[in-house]
Amino acid sequence: MSDFEGTVLVLGANGETGRRVVRNLCSKGIAVRAMVRSEDRIATTPELSLSGVEVLIGSPLNSEDLRRATRGVRAAIGALGSRIHYSDEEIAQVEALAPTYLAAAALENRLQQLVLCSSLGTETPDAYPFLARILRQKRLGELAIIQSGIPYTIVRPSGLTNAPASGKIVLATKLTTFGMISREDVAEVLVQALLQPQARCKVIEITSRADGEPIEPEELFAALAD
Numbered sequence: 001m002s003d004f005e006g007t008v009l010v011l012g013a014n015g016e017t018g019r020r021v022v023r024n025l026c027s028k029g030i031a032v033r034a035m036v037r038s039e040d041r042i043a044t045t046p047e048l049s050l051s052g053v054e055v056l057i058g059s060p061l062n063s064e065d066l067r068r069a070t071r072g073v074r075a076a077i078g079a080l081g082s083r084i085h086y087s088d089e090e091i092a093q094v095e096a097l098a099p100t101y102l103a104a105a106a107l108e109n110r111l112q113q114l115v116l117c118s119s120l121g122t123e124t125p126d127a128y129p130f131l132a133r134i135l136r137q138k139r140l141g142e143l144a145i146i147q148s149g150i151p152y153t154i155v156r157p158s159g160l161t162n163a164p165a166s167g168k169i170v171l172a173t174k175l176t177t178f179g180m181i182s183r184e185d186v187a188e189v190l191v192q193a194l195l196q197p198q199a200r201c202k203v204i205e206i207t208s209r210a211d212g213e214p215i216e217p218e219e220l221f222a223a224l225a226d
Helices: 018-027 063-070 088-108 129-146 183-195
Strands: 007-011 031-036 053-057 075-078 113-117 152-157 159-161 169-172 180-182 202-208
Touching: 007 018, 007 063, 018 031, 018 183, 031 063, 063 088, 075 088, 075 183, 088 113, 088 129, 113 129, 113 183, 129 152, 152 183, 159 183, 169 183, 180 183, 183 202
Parallel strands: 007 031, 007 075, 031 053, 075 113, 113 152, 152 202, 159 180, 180 202
Antiparallel strands: 169 202
């Protein structure tokens, strides 16, 4: 069990990555406030019924909802994500506007840390033409979090899968190769970013290697120590 004290707000809690973050936090005995847009999302997301989870109905695109959601929590993990079929406006709202609102609400309510799940390629969007318009907006969301003045961790995964966790995580400030990583492993990194001081005020990129060695979760950020 973790010695983390306080509640963690999870945005995108009913998404593929967010629901895994909720489950991971609960497994460590960390209280969760999960924000979802509507009641019907609860029935389709078993993780939201776990012990220790408080569900709050609200939109990450509504600044007042985010003020309400961040009151009384210690930290927040953003696991929102848009889809390739979204319009440019929808992508901008999810990837840039929501983190901007989160940063403002977190500053107002004095959160101690923000963790954002972003994506590899946000600084080189033209290298990924199919995803470029999403990556550009994700970069704006990253900057909103970084410039908030609140201790942050930006996590940039490579391609995502629904495979079981492998623990064979490659973590660096800059990856030199592109690969795939399971959402279970991503969730572990996002949660460990709250627990390890070395993760504070860092932008990190992650992938996994089938021929790599599993890393103990508590050692994930050890190589980033100043």
